[in-house]
Amino acid sequence: MKRPIRLPLVFAAGVSLIGCAASPRWDDRVGRKAAQDVAVSMGLVEDRALQAYVNAIGQRLARDIERPKFRYSFHLVDMDVPNAFALPGGYVYVTRGMLALANSEDELAGTIAHEIGHVEERHAASRQRAATLPILGSLPGAVVGSLVDEGLGNLMAMPFERAGARFLAGYSREQERAADRYGQRLAARAGFDPHALSTCLAGIERYERHSGVGSDTPSHLHTHPDTAERVRTTAQFASQLAWAPRPGQGASRSRYMKRIDGLIVGDNPGRGVIDNEHVAHPDLGIALTVPSGWEMATIPRQALLSVAPQRDGLFIAQAPIDEKSSSKVAQALQQALVRRGFQLGQGGSTTINGLSAYRTTAYYDGRARTRLDIACIEHESRVFTLMGMTAEVPGHDRSDAIGRAIDSFRPLTPEQRNGFTVERLRVATANEGESLLELGTRVDNTWGHDQLTALNGLDENVAFRAGQQIKYVRAERYAPKAWRK
Ligand SMILES: [Zn+2]
Known part of the structure; x- marks a missing residue:
């Protein structure tokens, strides 16, 4: 099985997120925005009990922060690579891969405490690095984002899968050491074993060595090859810290194991199963095939995007909406397109692989004539919208590939649906x-x-x-x- 390629989106315009980084209010503002991006682009694990567990460990630590600067929330991200990160303003994340790799509550607490250290010491703000957001500006018709969906316009201006990356990548060695010490002190104060950060780092180091984990994954844990050195330093520092375990938290391996038993490792089929250009979604009961050789990016629970190698074609499969009539959805879309200066082409009801659908086209005269192919397809009391965009320029017209992608939309048989x-x-x-x-x-x-x-x-x-x-x-x-x- 092949993973979706992370879209190297065109950095056509830089949108600075940096205002005045001098005050903690900067952290609140930047953090809140980035937290929305993380929830959308990475997705959170849909398991209330586990989310509550991670948050409880975090809040237990947060109670012992001396003069806290922020209000904290702790979340479990639906990613298989072991990682943890924090956004300015108190948004702390651990991945399900991290949860799986940890061997005790103490190790999980040590990791979270380290991230609290980055937040409290305001490492992101002190970097003052101008953050830029990529925009699909090179596509024909820069209007593409906003016409697809209210939110999608903003989403398309996001670095998919790595919204938090700019806050992960740039910590200096000194900042990592400072966060380690901060985290270990905090953990000890809250009654967690401060030595656990060291064993957790050792686990990460071992994991990286054995799995050759993707180097394209944003992780401050990867950008610092001196993990082995940190394992030693944190072990030394732990031995200087006094702490006492508290009843009901920390060391018990069996209790922690009970928590994580059943956790998904590797890819989550609930986010779609991608095998080269074939995409299946067992939860939705549908499958489709995107044009061969096009790059693919998924926005969890929102959309699947596919871009032609020369950036002259775009195919979007949107998450469905609860609505029975495909023509109703198509009409609403057509009205939105007219408001944005599109001319409507011929449209009509049809079927696609046995599913009732409404297909139409729209055109926009910009630098070149842009063609939009739209199919609204009914399946199980929902309507899926597929959309393809290309320019009617000889050598760059991707209409055929887009048409084939639309025609490939099909329901999964019960056997297929239950066969993942x-x-x-x-x-x-x-x-x-x-x-x-x-x-x-x-x-x-x-x-x-x-x-x-x-x-x-x-x-x-x-x-x-x-x-x-x-x-x-x-x-x-x-x-x-x-x-x-
Ligand atoms: Zn760190």
Whole structure:
């Protein structure tokens, strides 16, 4: 299975997010905006109990911040790469990959406390780096974004999948060290083991070594090759800190394992399953094929975008709306297009792979004549809108490719819909003297030996004690969920 390519969007215009970075109000303003971007572009894990758990650990730490500058919220991001990051103003995120990699509540707390350190010490503001947002300005008809959907205009001006990246990438070595020390002090004060940040960093270092994790993933943990050095430094610093564990929190491995048992690792089929140009969505029960060779980007729960290599064609599949009539949706869209100066082409009712649909075209005379192909398609009391845009310029007209993409929209059969698999983290209880390899075989583990070693924070080739809780990964049938926006 191939992952969507991250769109290297054209930096046509720079939108500065930097006002006066001198006051914490800057953090509030910039943070709030970026938090919206993160929720949309990365997506949060839809599991209230787990979200509440992460927030509870964070709030437990936040209570012990001396003279806190911000009000904190803590969130679980639907990403498989182990990572944590913070936005100015107190928005702290850990990925589900981080949750899976941690081996105790103490490790999770250590990671969160480190991020609180970045926020309280205002590392993002002190960088004063001008943030720029990419805009799809090079496409024919710069109006493309705003006409698709109220929100999509703004979304298209976003760096997909990496909205928070500008706040992740640029911490200096000194800032990382400062956040480590801050986090360890805070963790100790709140009754979490300050040594856990060190073991957590060691786990990340091991994970990176074993999985060759994507270097295109924004992570301050990756931009600092001196993780091994930080493991040592934080271990030393922890030994100088006095702390006392509190009842009901921290060390218990089995309690933490119970929390994360069942967590999705790897790709989440609920966000769509992408196999080269083929896209299937088990929750929505549909599939389509985007033009071959076009770059793809997904905005979780919002849209799938596909752009031609020469940037002369754009195909968008929007998340559906609750509405039964495709012609009604098409009419509303046509009215919006007319208001924006488009001329309407011929339109009419039709079927696409057995589904009732309304197809039409619209044109815009800009520098070149821009053609818009629109299909509104009915499926299960919802209407999907597909849209293709290209310029009617010889050699650049991508109408045929767009037409084929629209024609490919199809319902999944019940067998197809229930035929997807998902990898979930599971917890097994070891037998006395059992090796990781033996345990893995016994429980049908699907991950490699090295990855499993890293996942459990183990040294190679240990023999387990009876009752030891060991994480492994199992491929399970994905049960499609009721879709909601
Ligand atoms: Zn950091």
